[in-house]
Amino acid sequence: MTAALPLPRGPISYALVSALSQGDRGSLHTFPHLGQSDVFGGDLQLALQICYELHYRGFEAVDPEWEWDPDLIRARGAMERRFLDRLHAEVSGGVDADGALAAAAHEPDGGAGASKYLLEHGTWDQMCEFLAHRSIYHLKEADPHAWAIPRLEGSVKCAFVAVEYDEYGGGRSERMHARLFEDLLQAAGLDHHYLGYLDDVPAETLATVNLMSLFGLHRSLRGALVGHFAAAEITTPPAARRMVSALLRMDAPSECVHFYTEHIEADAVHEQILRHDVVGALLEQEPDLAGDVVFGIQATELVETRLSDHLTRHWRAGASSLRAVHDLPVSRTASSVNG
Known part of the structure; x- marks a missing residue:
C-alpha cells in the first residue's frame, strides 16, 4: 500500500508536491533556488524524503516514471550536495x-x-x-x-x-x-x-x-x-x-x-x-x-x-x-x- 503525498512545508517541497500531484514534468525546470534554505529544516528535508520515497514504494496516484525524471534528479542532487556539505562541516572526520x-x-x-x-x-x-x-x-x-x-x-x-x-x-x-x-x-x-x-x-x-x-x-x-x-x-x-x-x-x-x-x-x-x-x-x-x-x-x-x-x-x-x-x-x- 502506497502513501498519499505529504503536505508541503515550504517553497521547495511545495514545488515538488505540486509537480508530482499534477503530473507536470515541465514545472521542475524552474525548481525553486535553494538559496539560504535551512539544510536541517522541514522544507528541504521533506523534499528529500519525497524524492527518495520514489525509489521505495512511491506515492498514491504518482506516476512511477517520476523516479528517474531528469529534472527531479537534478533538483535532488542540489539538495543532496547541500546536505552532504553540512554533514561534513558538522563532524570531525x-x-x-x-x-x-x-x-x-x-x-x-x-x-x-x-x-x-x-x-x-x-x-x-x-x-x-x-x-x-x-x-x-x-x-x-x-x-x-x-x-x-x-x-x-x-x-x-x-x-x-x-x-x-x-x-x-x-x-x-x-x-x-x-x-x-x-x-x-x-x-x-x-x-x-x-x-x-x-x-x-x-x-x-x-x-x-x-x-x-x-x-x-x-x-x-x-x-x-x-x-x-x-x-x-x-x-x-x-x-x-x-x-x-x-x-x-x-x-x-x-x-x-x-x-x-x-x-x-x-x-x-x-x-x-x-x-x-x-x-x-x-x-x-x-x-x-x-x-x-x-x-x-x-x-x-x-x-x-x-x-x-x-x-x-x-x-x-x-x-x-x-x-x-x-x-x-x-x-x-x-x-x-x-x-
Whole structure:
C-alpha cells in the first residue's frame, strides 16, 4: 500500500508536491533556488524524503516514471550536495573506523538520549510519540541498507547479507523487523500504515531516514552506508534494553516489548559481524574507504543526537514532539505517568 503525498512545508517541497500531484514534468525546470534554505529544516528535508520515497514504494496516484525524471534528479542532487556539505562541516572526520565505532558506542553511566528519558520519566503518550517518529524508518527497516549489497564483493557481501537476512526475518515474513514494528503500532493503538505519520514528524526525524537513503542511492557513498549500518546495529542493544524496561513499566502490550527484545538479541550478534566481517574486511579490500566509513558513523551519530535532543527538549517542557497530535492514544494506566 502506497502513501498519499505529504503536505508541503515550504517553497521547495511545495514545488515538488505540486509537480508530482499534477503530473507536470515541465514545472521542475524552474525548481525553486535553494538559496539560504535551512539544510536541517522541514522544507528541504521533506523534499528529500519525497524524492527518495520514489525509489521505495512511491506515492498514491504518482506516476512511477517520476523516479528517474531528469529534472527531479537534478533538483535532488542540489539538495543532496547541500546536505552532504553540512554533514561534513558538522563532524570531525578521520580514518580510524574502530575509534569512530567505539566513540559512537560509548554511553555515559545510565545511558543517554530518548530511551533514557522514557525509562526514567516517560509517559505512555510520550512513548507513543516516539513510536510514531520511528515508524518512518522501521516500517521500511533494512531496505535502505540493502542498496549496499550489489556494491560489495566477496566475503564482505556475504557477511552483510547475513545480517540483512536476519533483518528480513530469516525468510519468514511474520518475523521481518518491519512487520514486527507494524504489529507493535497496531498493539499500541497507533496508525500502522506505511508513512502514516509523515505529516506529523519534524525535520529531525526525516533527516535520520534521509541520511541512509542518501548513502544507499550513491555507489560512491557505499563506505558511508556500511558505517551507518555498523553504527546503528552497534548502538541499538543498550537503547533497546532501556526501551524494554520502559515499556514493561508502562504495562505496554507484549508486541511492543517483543520488537525491542528481538533487537537486543539480534543486534548483539550483528555487532560482531559488522565490526570484523563487514567493516574490517571492507577496509582490507578497499582501505581508501576508511574516511567514508568514519563519515557514515559520525553522521549517523549527529542526526540521531539531533532527533534525541528534539524529543527530550519538548518532553521536558511538557510539549508534544510531533508537529501535530495525530490521534495518539491517551495514557493507558496510572502507571504510565512517572515524573
